[in-house]
Amino acid sequence: MDGVTLAIAGGDCLALFGPNGAGKTTLLRMLAGLLSPSAGEARVGGQPIARDPEVRARVGLISHHAMLYAALTAQENVAFAARLYGLPDPEGAAREALARMRVLDRADTPVRRLSRGLQQRVSIARAMVHEPRVVLLDEPFTGLDEAGARALTDALTTLKAHGAALVLVTHNLTEGLALGTHVAVMQAGRLVLERPRAAVDDAAFAAEYRALVTAG
Incomplete structure (x- = not known):
């Protein structure tokens, strides 16, 4: 990780895209309190995750x-x-x-x-x-059939409506853009793009994402 800073409000979903090896799963594990960053910390409701099992349980x-x-x-x-x-x-x-x-x-x-x-x-x-108040999802649609994907989408939509904050890591632009209230792209451990979903044109974002990934 290199200077990654994120703030996600309750009811929001950050759709996080990036090529394999970009650091997306590592970031999720840090946010879950399973890995310790060399600097900085993850917080839920302003409370550090790493120091309190009750916070991690959220x-x-x-x-x-x-x-x-x-x-x-x-x-x-x-x-x-x-x-x-x-x-x-x-x-x-x-x-x-x-x-x-x-x-x-x-x-x-x-x-x-x-x-x-x-x-x-x-x-x-x-x-x-x-x-949970924070839900971290690492390619959760992998292996799901159509019914399972619908069930997951419905469950996540309900969690958002009840005020949970979501971070969705996916390679699938359609899934991410459908659920995300914000989108971001990660590359080589850094956030290289972040913006509100409302400011994103799907076709333009897809082209921009492909260009970022191709440029490596």
């Missing part, structure tokens, strides 16, 4: 790698996360999260028997079971 990280417990059912995976977050009704919270991702009908199925796309839906349900 963050949800969604990756394109499911990383579920294969021997457990979908319900057990999500309820386990709910217990870690100290939710008063972990089983009920898990069912609600699975329902939001339209996979409640597979709640009692061991994860190892689910398709890649359904596993991704369960993983997303687990990350959102505690209704």
Whole structure:
């Protein structure tokens, strides 16, 4: 990372684009408190993430790698996360999260028997079971079928409406521009472009993005 500064308000979504190796995933891991920057810090509501587990618990990280417990059912995976977050009704919270991702009908199925796309839906349900105030998404649409993509889009739209702040890392300009209230491009660990979504013409942005990536 090289001098990256971001401020994202509740209800906003930053769509972050960039080529492979630009530092997007590293930035998300820093924002989640999983990596420590050499300088600076990530804050939620003005409070540093790295120093307070309760602050970190307000963050949800969604990756394109499911990383579920294969021997457990979908319900057990999500309820386990709910217990870690100290939710008063972990089983009920898990069912609600699975329902939001339209996979409640597979709640009692061991994860190892689910398709890649359904596993991704369960993983997303687990990350959102505690209704985080900040949601970090690393290529979350990877592996999802059309129904799963719609469920994720609906869930993220609801989170935004309830005041959550989102950072969406994606290579897909259509997905990012559809959800983002702000857009940014990262390259070699630096933000090389950042602007409000309302100021972006889709075709012009696509051409500008291709030019930035090609220039390397």
